Amino acid sequence: APRGLSADEKKVKLLEIFHETRDFFQASHELEKLGPKMKGIVSQSVKEVLQSLVDDNLVQMDKIGSSNFFWSFPSQRGAIMQSRLDGAAEAQAASEKQLAELHLAIAAERAARPESDEREAALARLTLAKKTVNELQDELEAYGACDPIKVEEKRRAVILAREAALRHTETADNYSILMSHFTRQHNVEPQDIRNYLGVGADYDDLC
Numbered sequence: 001a002p003r004g005l006s007a008d009e010k011k012v013k014l015l016e017i018f019h020e021t022r023d024f025f026q027a028s029h030e031l032e033k034l035g036p037k038m039k040g041i042v043s044q045s046v047k048e049v050l051q052s053l054v055d056d057n058l059v060q061m062d063k064i065g066s067s068n069f070f071w072s073f074p075s076q077r078g079a080i081m082q083s084r085l086d087g088a089a090e091a092q093a094a095s096e097k098q099l100a101e102l103h104l105a106i107a108a109e110r111a112a113r114p115e116s117d118e119r120e121a122a123l124a125r126l127t128l129a130k131k132t133v134n135e136l137q138d139e140l141e142a143y144g145a146c147d148p149i150k151v152e153e154k155r156r157a158v159i160l161a162r163e164a165a166l167r168h169t170e171t172a173d174n175y176s177i178l179m180s181h182f183t184r185q186h187n188v189e190p191q192d193i194r195n196y197l198g199v200g201a202d203y204d205d206l207c
Contacts, residue, residue: 004042007049013039013041014031014041014049014050016039017035017038018059020038024069024071028070032046058072059072179193
């Protein structure tokens, strides 16, 4: 059996119908009749190929009333290709300009950082320092709860707790006076009172 047309071959042949007839076609059903007859394109595939040509801007489509009209002229394809060529040329020029600027920047950076034994030694020290920092960071993370930042946070928490305790015991002088008066009046030992109230012997030492 003869090989069927590829998708690209169908596009070329359907476009040839437009260029050879130089005519307008209303809807796709007109081309579905001409496709098999003129170019051997299976009618069932004409609509899909036509839409592909429209998407590629190789065929123009306009809706007039309730109908769609399709057309394409040989000069139109040349104009499209020229436009694409111009766009590609502009992109190439911009890329070449950018490349030249990068070459200049690289040359300037190299001139500002000439290769020397001193520079190589400095780079080696920098590499070693970065490695040391990474190793110390890993070691620091391994300490977990002993992390200096966490230790500092706990130290500050202790200070805040002590300050809170001092706020509650800032009347320690009154406490001592009251304890002395109570023990004299009731003839009891201060330690007995502390034991009864659950107050440590170092209560007034906070101040």
